[in-house]
Amino acid sequence: MTVAFLETVDLTCERDWRVLFAELNLTVNLGQMLQVSGPNGSGKTSLLRLLSGLMQPTSGEILYQGVELRRQRHTLSQNLLWIGHAAGIKGLLTAEENLAWLTALQHGANAEDIYQALERVGLKGFHDVPCHTLSAGQQRRVGLARLHLPNAPKLWILDEPFTALDKQAVADLERHLAQHCEQGGMVIFTTHHELQHRPSQFTELDLGQRAV
């Protein structure tokens, strides 16, 4: 029997005495894109934080390559790229410095890789300015440039990655996420917008349909 890369078993999440979802069973395998959708407050961010090991479930289990996630924290931290719904960068650092420290504990990145990644997200010439001087969409792009670095982890968990991006950047990011999956990576993400580019292995989980 093949073991799923990531699996939830009867996963239940309660916050502020309210059950957001109960007994959720899902699997994510190599090459798969999972879109978590649902209305505001339905628990999308909470689910992504659980899958990233940033929160503990109320009950149930998360298995990472067949082993309970809390026993796999180190392996997961090396194989997961998490981007929350804020840009996730330091305003006083430059784009280049942000990418250098964001990757330092994982795969690392050299200066040339960082320039190229920033160029891929349309930030050529902005590598050496403090990020607080960039627009919201540009700051978002700095965080997302991590998705263009070589040796990026296989599993990407992204909370509202399209926020603040213009139309062209949204289309480029959609294609990049789909391509990552087609090359054997995995993407779990939330968005309120309708995707135009999907990989062959695409599934959607609507937490609104599962409201308890």
Ligand SMILES: Nc1ncnc2c1ncn2[C@@H]1O[C@H](COP(=O)(O)OP(=O)(O)OP(=O)(O)O)[C@@H](O)[C@H]1O
């Ligand atoms: N820091 C927190 N402390 C306590 N309860 C929280 C916290 N964050 C969220 N919640 C509760 O969890 C519920 C789900 O929040 P969550 O952010 O997971 O929803 P969401 O589906 O991602 O919403 P949105 O579409 O607005 O981003 C909220 O309605 C709130 O009651």
